[in-house]
Amino acid sequence: MLISYNWLKEYVNVEISPSELADKITKSGIEVEMVESLNKGISGVVVGYVEECIQHPNADKLRVCKVDVGQGEVSQIVCGAPNVAQGQKVAVAVPGAVLPGNFKIKKAKLRGEESHGMICSLTELGVDTKLVPKEYATGIFVMPSDAEPGSDALEYLNLNDHVLELGLTPNRADCLNVIGVANEVAAILEQEVKLPNTSIKTTEEKAEDFISVQIESLEDNPYYGAMIIRDVKIGPSPLWMQNRLMASGIRPINNIVDITNYVLLEYGQPLHAFDYNRLGSKEIVIRRATEGEHIQTLDDQDRKLKDTHLVITNGKDPIAVAGVMGGATSEVQSDTTNVLLEAAYFTSGRVRAASKDLGLRSEASSRYEKGIDRNRVFAAAMRAASLMAELAGGKVAEGIVEAGKREVNSYSVKMDVSRMNNLLGTEITSEQTASIFNRLGFAYKESDGQFEVNVPSRRPDITIEADLIEEVGRIYGYDRIPTTYLLSEARPGGLTKNQAQRRNIRTYLEGAGLYQAVTYALTTPAKSTHFSFSNEKVYPISVAHPMSEERSTLRMSLLPQLLEVLQYNRNRSMEDLAIYEMGSVFINRQEVLTDLPEEYVFVSGAVTGVFNEHLWQGERKTVDFYVLKGILEGLMGELNLSERITYEAGEIENMHPGRTAIVKLDGISVGFVGQLHPALQKDLDVKDTYVFELNATSLLEKETDQMIYQTLPRYPSITRDIALVVDQELPAGDLTTVIQAAGGELLKEVNLFDLYEGDKMEAGKKSLAFSLKYFDPERTLTDEEVVTAHNRVLKSLEERFGAQLRK
Secondary structure: EEEEEHHHHHOOOOOOOOHHHHHHHHHHEEEEEEEEEEEOOOOEEEEEEEEEEEOOOOOOEEHHHEEOOOOOOOEEEEEOOOOOOOOOOEEEEEEEEEEOOEOOOOOOOOOOOEEEEOOOHHHHOOOOOOOOOOOHHOOOOOOOOOOOOEEEHHOOOOOOOOOEEEEOOHHHHOOHHHHHHHHHHHHOOOEEOOOOOOOOOEEEHHHOOOEEEEOOOOOOOEEEEEEEEEOOOOOOOHHHHHHHHOOOOOOHHHHHHHHHEEEEEEOOOOOOOOOHHHHHEEEEEEOOOOOOOOOOOOOEEEEEOOOOOOEEOOOOOOOOOOOOOOEHHHHOOOOOOOOEEEEOOOHHHHHHHHHHOOOOOHHHHHHHHOOHHHHHHHHHHHHHHHHHEEEEEEEEEOOEEEEEEEOOEEEEEEEEEEHHHHOOOOOOOHHHHHHHHHHHEEEEEEEEOOEEEOOOOOOOOOHHHHHHHHHHHHHOHHHOOOOOOOOOOOOOOOOOHHHHHHHHHHHHHHHHEEEOOOOOOOOHHHHHHHHOOOOOOOOOOOOOOOOHHHEEOOOOOHHHHHHHHHHHHHOOOOOOOOEEEEEEEEEOOOOOOOOOEEEEEEEEEEEEEEHHHHHHHHOOEEOHHHHHHHHHHHHHHHHOOHHHEEEEEOOOOOOEEEEEEEEEOOEEEEEEEEEHHHHHHHHOOOOEEEEEEEEEEHHHOEEEEEOOOOOOOOOOOOEEEEEEEEOOOHHHHHHHHHHHHHHHHHHEEEEEEEOOOOOOOOOOOEEEEEEEEEEOEEEEOOHHHHHHHHHHHHHHHHHHHHOEEEO
């Protein structure tokens, strides 16, 4: 919101500089983003009177003027403006003057004629081109006839003014007008607000004889008023009004339109002036538009309306989009003589929807959207009508034709002074509080520190006690509130067990050589159910408004997106990759989704190419099943779950049927590890790729025993290696389980260190070599004890699996 400092001073006594005022307003809670001087470094510009204007003898587009610049001094000035003429009062930059951009005026010769100065246009004086009235857009500005030659032109043009730009929050719509800001400044400076005169001398004609008003949609338009002003004379508005409009960022058009814009800025009430003779009827009907109905707005654009838009009609055709923009057919023009003045209250939601749908945003719509003071609508109409009578010679018909309720009842909010002081940390007395409410213009009743405040209709943002406390605090002065230390018990921060374990998972995987990836939680419907290791039927979960088909369904696995990352890098010649992701997946077991899906945290990884390489030693380790399984075993050790995890051969969709293992925790499936199916690898155009996926939620919610460190053994251990010939399909894990059970307490470690399936083995057989370590932490074992335990292991293996020692 742009506020003219000079204009503001008409309503409230301000004796401090614009910058000081801006500082006080900002401290009171409304940020003044900028204070701009309209004088862009101008000096030496005076009012001049053109006594003579003749054609330049050597240039068709130049004129030689004799200009009275005051004190009897007449200067010859060569001017190229097409509208310069004898008898005009103009702005003249005399020799030595400075214009914006530090442009200094000197005596000069133009095509052989001396020029002692420059007749200025508004643009040359620093006024934005888009704000210059159209009749002066390409020429000099002609000043009023009462301007005194030799006087300061900046005074007449209001270029000695300053403009305060307020950064208003949506709740302070009351300051979207000069009177609203005046109320704020009056409260800050402890001054009174002087409201403009709205008295009108009406004719004997009655407005109701010229127009009728009917509202068909009261929920959208609670009030509509219409006044009739006859015999107006269309012309430029006075210079003081044009100056104020330009300072506020609005281009002057003509006196009638300028008055509606002026009152909009003054009262915050949007008004609209119709050419009464172009209405086409004697009635105004406010209704919803019919679907597909058209209107040509003031910007000469044909607009297609929806049945959610509110329109002003002449009983048949739309003549305005309510609260947004008027129609071209009833526009005030140069030949307008009779005006219908609209003053109405439209609901913010209805105006906002129409403004958005039509792509139209105006000063009026922005105020309706934020909310206007309904109790000020009539006063604004009276102010505009009085100005039309004064500045356009109009005759105001008696009365205002209305429909709906003009005003609304105020409401009260209670506030306790002791609670206020407790919240603000102040010691403001009831007397001081009462004084602040008086400064704000809030009526109240007070008893023993209990205030019941009657909130004025201009402040709809005040609804609860905290709002009143804020008002008292900001007017009292936030900078006056004492600084106090917060008293509270210090509590050390820390991570929860779940957070710490999730961090451990990321740390371990990154330490193992995997890079973290972050992918979309949305995928395609087809990919959403891939890699599911649940035996239950799951169903895709589609979002209502997807960004694209590729991102339309919530994922149930992290692997499809990780494979997209692999493919993306593979296409850019990145052959060796190891990545992981920890994120949410969404499982839906309902054919018709009625409840929220189940959300779990999964951790998944994908590895392809060379996992480890030492060029100097000539070592090169390509990824295989055991590399990834080894990473998982290390992860389970980090989570203290190694003893409870088992791996069983299994089949998962899109996974290699012979190189996939189901990961189980306490016998319950929590994930899988293995190689991608060759067909999928071919589709993705990647080399052998190994992946894993774990339900981290299931892993982390399990209770684990506290890790207990043991002393190093003081007694020697005994190691026995065995190579067993078993069926080729027999899992090594089954053998390990039997070995551990048969070895008893003396057997401490079992490690598989070799697998042989060469041509020297019997068909359908394989050789597995295990290393068994026996020891007792309390004593040295004898050979007899170890032999007994070892034989028991061999016997159990033979009885259970038919295992034979390899010869």
